[in-house]
Amino acid sequence: MRNSTIAAIIGVTFITAAFFVWWSFTHEPKGYQMVFADSTANEHYWVPPDINTLPDNDSGKLIRYGRDLIVNTAKYFGSKGSVIANHTNGMNCQNCHQEAGTKIWGNNYSAVYATYPKYRARNGTVDNIYKRVNDCFERSLNGKALDNGSKEMQAIKSYIEWLGHDVEKGTKPKGSGIYEVAFMNYAAAPEKGKVVYINKCQSCHQQDGQGMLAADGIAYTYPPLWGQRSYNIGAGLYRLSRLAGYVKYNMPFGTDFTKPQLTDEEAWNVAAYINSQQRPDLNLSKDWPKIIEKPVDYPYGPYIDSFSESQHKYGPYPPIVAYLKSFKNN
Numbered sequence: 435m436r437n438s439t440i441a442a443i444i445g446v447t448f449i450t451a452a453f454f455v456w457w458s459f460t461h462e463p464k465g466y467q468m469v470f471a472d473s474t475a476n477e478h479y480w481v482p483p484d485i486n487t488l489p490d491n492d493s494g495k496l497i498r499y500g501r502d503l504i505v506n507t508a509k510y511f512g513s514k515g516s517v518i519a520n521h522t523n524g525m526n527c528q529n530c531h532q533e534a535g536t537k538i539w540g541n542n543y544s545a546v547y548a549t550y551p552k553y554r555a556r557n558g559t560v561d562n563i564y565k566r567v568n569d570c571f572e573r574s575l576n577g578k579a580l581d582n583g584s585k586e587m588q589a590i591k592s593y594i595e596w597l598g599h600d601v602e603k604g605t606k607p608k609g610s611g612i613y614e615v616a617f618m619n620y621a622a623a624p625e626k627g628k629v630v631y632i633n634k635c636q637s638c639h640q641q642d643g644q645g646m647l648a649a650d651g652i653a654y655t656y657p658p659l660w661g662q663r664s665y666n667i668g669a670g671l672y673r674l675s676r677l678a679g680y681v682k683y684n685m686p687f688g689t690d691f692t693k694p695q696l697t698d699e700e701a702w703n704v705a706a707y708i709n710s711q712q713r714p715d716l717n718l719s720k721d722w723p724k725i726i727e728k729p730v731d732y733p734y735g736p737y738i739d740s741f742s743e744s745q746h747k748y749g750p751y752p753p754i755v756a757y758l759k760s761f762k763n764n
């Protein structure tokens with residue numbers, strides 16, 4: 435074949451292909467864009483940026499300070515906190531947002547910058563990053579909110595934004611947040627979870643679940659899982675699916691999603707055991723202002739269905755899911 439003929443064939447092929455790409459982007463039904471984002475853009479697990487690449491200027495310093503606040507929260511806000519003493523229960527953000535909020539399925543912050551501000555059903559409002567961080571201060575750390583203008587809040591926000599700056603707006607990278615463990619067809623059982631706890635958790639978190647403080651008496655070597663120094667009843671981990679998902683891919687400490695140590699059932703049961711123990715209270719009267727938006731595993735009524743609080747807390751969830759589906763379709 436002559437060169438000009440080859441060029442013509444390539445040209446026509448290219449134009450045809452380009453046309454089809456254009457056509458498929460403009461003529462597909464709406465849902466397509468989401469499928470596309472899930473199947474290609476998020477094919478690979480998120481890779482956090484390297485903290486060592488930060489410049490040694492004011493903004494670099496603020497971001498580093500933010501990271502330190504996530505890792506060593508107790509030092510700044512615990513019982514002897516250097517910024518505000520007794521502002522929190524003495525836990526570190528990192529106790530639940532592992533590796534400074536960068537670990538795959540370790541409740542990482544990869545999606546925060548890309549998805550906030552966003553509507554959150556728990557508050558019934560569009561929340562920014564300040565509000566979301568303060569929710570964890572007030573619930574997971576059972577403490578008080580920080581002023582948005584404080585250096586510490588600015589640092590935490592800068593760090594979280596920097597972590598997620600490469601993530602496409604409106605998307606969640608693969609491995610972000612907490613893993614969703616498949617629902618079981620029967621209820622999670624606290625008494626079976628107690629056996630898992632004794633065998634696989636107690637050596638660090640202790641028999642009474644109160645964890646263990648480091649010798650300095652400031653930070654926890656092993657954080658508490660229940661009792662007065664633990665997260666309160668309004669915290670995310672008080673929902674069984676959040677706790678089971680966190681535990682499945684992160685506990686016993688040292689585990690990650692490539693080598694889970696617990697079966698799904700063990701994760702649900704040990705979560706049920708932990709969340710059947712006593713923990714701090716919180717006024718929840720303003721939470722979930724739209725009842726229909728309550729998650730199936732939210733343990734307090736009222737509900738739009740007639741399943742008990744106990745079934746919402748421990749499952750089985752599939753009947754509730756099925757009911758909600760039929761309710762929303764009608």
Ligand code: HEC
Nearest residue numbers: 525526527530545546566567570574611612665670671676
């Ligand atoms: C006791 C555990 C715990 C502690 C301690 C904790 N958090 Fe959280 N945090 C959670 C849970 C659970 C979620 C909700 C995750 C979910 O539902 O997928 C969450 C969510 C968040 C989110 C939103 C993540 C997203 O992708 O939407 C941010 C931001 C956040 N926490 C910041 C913090 C900061 C900052 C601290 C420390 C001041 C902190 N958290 C301490 C458990 C904790």
Ligand code: HEC
Nearest residue numbers: 528529530634635638655656657658659681685686687704
């Ligand atoms: C080898 C010690 C060790 C074992 C065993 C262990 N943990 Fe942990 N756990 C930790 C440490 C350390 C952290 C804090 C992680 C961090 O700060 O990076 C933690 C954090 C947690 C948290 C979040 C913080 C909190 O206190 O609420 C939960 C929940 C948890 N562990 C549950 C479990 C469960 C359930 C088991 C058993 C299946 C278990 N752990 C076994 C050491 C351990």
